[in-house]
Amino acid sequence: MERSTIQEYLASLKGKRVAVIGIGVSNTPLVKMLLRAGVKVTACDKKPKESFAGLAEELESLGAQLKLGPDYLKDLDFEVIFRTPGMRPDLPELVEALQRGAILTSEMEVFFQVCPCKTIAVTGSDGKTTTTTIIAELLKAAGQTVYVGGNIGRPLLPDVDGMEPGDVAVLELSSFQLMTMRQSPNIAVVTNLAPNHLDVHKSMEEYVDAKRNIFLYQNQDGLLVLNQDNEITCGFAPEAPGHVTLFSRRQELEKGVFLKDGVIWVRNAMHERPVLPVSDILLPGDHNVENYMAAIAALDGLIPDQVIREFAAKFAGVEHRIELVRTLNGVKYYNDSIASSPSRTIAGLRSFRQKVILIAGGYDKHIPFDVLGPEITEHVKELFLTGDTAAKIRSAVEQAPGYSPAQLPITVIDDFEEAVLAAHRAAKPGDVVILSPACASFDKFKNFMERGAAFKKIIYGLS
Structure with missing residues (x-):
C-alpha cells in the first residue's frame, strides 16, 4: 500500500460517502477528525441515542449523520467504511458493501498508511500491554518523543499531524486490529501465542493468521522479535521478510536475548553482554522477565543499557496486572x-x-x-x-x-x-x-x- 500524508488521505475522502461503525474509544476521535477535515461522515452504532449521554448531539452539531439502533448495519451504502476493532470483517452486511465497491478499513490501518515516524508494535496472547509500556517508557527515559496507542492508550491517527520523522510510535495490536492489516511496523514483537478469543475467531488457525500480519508486510530492513520458548511464535521465524531476534528464558541462544545465571544477556554477531540482572526487576514473575527480554530485543542498539537497569528497578507495572x-x-x-x-x-x-x-x-x-x-x-x-x-x-x-x-x-x-x-x-x-x-x-x-x-x-x- 502506498504511503501518503494525513492531509493527502483526508483530501482523498472529500466528496465520498464515509461511514464509521462503532462510536467508541477508538472511533470517536476519528469521527471528529474526519468532520473537522470537511468529510461527510455517518456514525453507526447498535446502541440507541440515549446511551451516548450528549456525545450523539455533539457529533450531530459537528455535522455527522447518525445511524443508531439494531439496524445500524442495514443498507451500508458507503464508499469508505471504518470498522471498529472488535467487529469481524466478514459480517454479511460488510461483505455486501464490499461487493458494491466499498473500501473497508480501520483507524489503525490508516495510521500505518500515513504515520511519518518509526513504528514499534507488540502483539501476543499475554504480556502485550506490559511489554508495550516498557518499550515506550524506556524510549522516553532515553529522551525520545514517543506516542503510545493502538489497543492501549488512545487512537493515534488524530496525532499524526504533529509527529516528526525522528519520533517513535509504540503500539499494542490485538488480533482483531490485525485481521485486515496489510502493513507492518518497522519493529514487530510477538510475546507468545496460546488459545484466546475463540468466542470471536472461528478457529485457532484464524487467530494465529491474524497475528502473522504484524510482520508479513515488513521489508528486508524490518525486525521481528519472537519468543523462542513458544512453539507457535518461534515457528514464525522462517516466514519473516526481514531480520529476526529470538528471546528465551529457558535456553542460552547462539544469537538473541537469553537468561544466564540470573542475568538477561544480549548476544549478536558483533558482541555479547550482560544487560539486566533479574534481581533488579521490580515486577514479580517469570512472565515479566520475558516481557523485559522482548523489550530489550526490540530496543537493542537504540537505548543505553543503563537506562534499562534504572527503569526496571522502579517500574511497578500497569494497573490490573498483578x-x-x-x-x-x-x-x-x-x-x-x-x-x-x-x-x-x-x-x-x-x-x-x-x-x-x-x-x-x-x-x-x-x-x-x-x-x-x-x-x-x-x-x-x-x-x-x-x-x-x-x-x-x-x-x-x-x-x-x-x-x-x-x-x-x-x-x-x-x-x-x-x-x-x-x-x-x-x-x-x-x-x-x-x-x-x-x-x-x-x-x-x-x-x-x-x-x-x-x-x-x-x-x-x-x-
Missing part, C-alpha cells in the same frame, strides 16, 4: 483482572512463591481450562469461583492429578462482591489473595478494567 492493591492485617490483595485467559492466570499464579487464595471465573470465551486445573492444584490453597465459567473451572480442578478437597477447598458464589468478601474472610495474616479470573469479564462487567476497579473498591472498603 497490581498490589493493599496490605491489610498482614494479607496482600492483588488485582490481576487483565488475566482473561488460562495462560495469563497461570503466569500470575507462578509469580508467587507461596500458595495463594484465588478468585477466578467469568465470561465464557470457549477456551479449555484443562491446563489450568493442575496449576491451581499446585499453586492455590483456597479457590473462590464466580461467573459463567465457575462450573467448568471447578471440573478442571477436580479432575487434575493430585487434587484433594481437603487441601484445596472450592467455593462457588455467583455474586462477584460476595465472592471477594468470602475470599477476604478466608485469609489469614501472611496470605495472598488474588483476583486472576482466567476469563473475560463480559458476564458481569463492560471490560476487565471495570472488573478490576470493582475489585479494588471492595478491597479498599475493607476494615
Whole structure:
C-alpha cells in the first residue's frame, strides 16, 4: 500500500460517502477528525441515542449523520467504511458493501498508511500491554518523543499531524486490529501465542493468521522479535521478510536475548553482554522477565543499557496486572483482572512463591481450562469461583492429578462482591489473595478494567 500524508488521505475522502461503525474509544476521535477535515461522515452504532449521554448531539452539531439502533448495519451504502476493532470483517452486511465497491478499513490501518515516524508494535496472547509500556517508557527515559496507542492508550491517527520523522510510535495490536492489516511496523514483537478469543475467531488457525500480519508486510530492513520458548511464535521465524531476534528464558541462544545465571544477556554477531540482572526487576514473575527480554530485543542498539537497569528497578507495572492493591492485617490483595485467559492466570499464579487464595471465573470465551486445573492444584490453597465459567473451572480442578478437597477447598458464589468478601474472610495474616479470573469479564462487567476497579473498591472498603 502506498504511503501518503494525513492531509493527502483526508483530501482523498472529500466528496465520498464515509461511514464509521462503532462510536467508541477508538472511533470517536476519528469521527471528529474526519468532520473537522470537511468529510461527510455517518456514525453507526447498535446502541440507541440515549446511551451516548450528549456525545450523539455533539457529533450531530459537528455535522455527522447518525445511524443508531439494531439496524445500524442495514443498507451500508458507503464508499469508505471504518470498522471498529472488535467487529469481524466478514459480517454479511460488510461483505455486501464490499461487493458494491466499498473500501473497508480501520483507524489503525490508516495510521500505518500515513504515520511519518518509526513504528514499534507488540502483539501476543499475554504480556502485550506490559511489554508495550516498557518499550515506550524506556524510549522516553532515553529522551525520545514517543506516542503510545493502538489497543492501549488512545487512537493515534488524530496525532499524526504533529509527529516528526525522528519520533517513535509504540503500539499494542490485538488480533482483531490485525485481521485486515496489510502493513507492518518497522519493529514487530510477538510475546507468545496460546488459545484466546475463540468466542470471536472461528478457529485457532484464524487467530494465529491474524497475528502473522504484524510482520508479513515488513521489508528486508524490518525486525521481528519472537519468543523462542513458544512453539507457535518461534515457528514464525522462517516466514519473516526481514531480520529476526529470538528471546528465551529457558535456553542460552547462539544469537538473541537469553537468561544466564540470573542475568538477561544480549548476544549478536558483533558482541555479547550482560544487560539486566533479574534481581533488579521490580515486577514479580517469570512472565515479566520475558516481557523485559522482548523489550530489550526490540530496543537493542537504540537505548543505553543503563537506562534499562534504572527503569526496571522502579517500574511497578500497569494497573490490573498483578497490581498490589493493599496490605491489610498482614494479607496482600492483588488485582490481576487483565488475566482473561488460562495462560495469563497461570503466569500470575507462578509469580508467587507461596500458595495463594484465588478468585477466578467469568465470561465464557470457549477456551479449555484443562491446563489450568493442575496449576491451581499446585499453586492455590483456597479457590473462590464466580461467573459463567465457575462450573467448568471447578471440573478442571477436580479432575487434575493430585487434587484433594481437603487441601484445596472450592467455593462457588455467583455474586462477584460476595465472592471477594468470602475470599477476604478466608485469609489469614501472611496470605495472598488474588483476583486472576482466567476469563473475560463480559458476564458481569463492560471490560476487565471495570472488573478490576470493582475489585479494588471492595478491597479498599475493607476494615
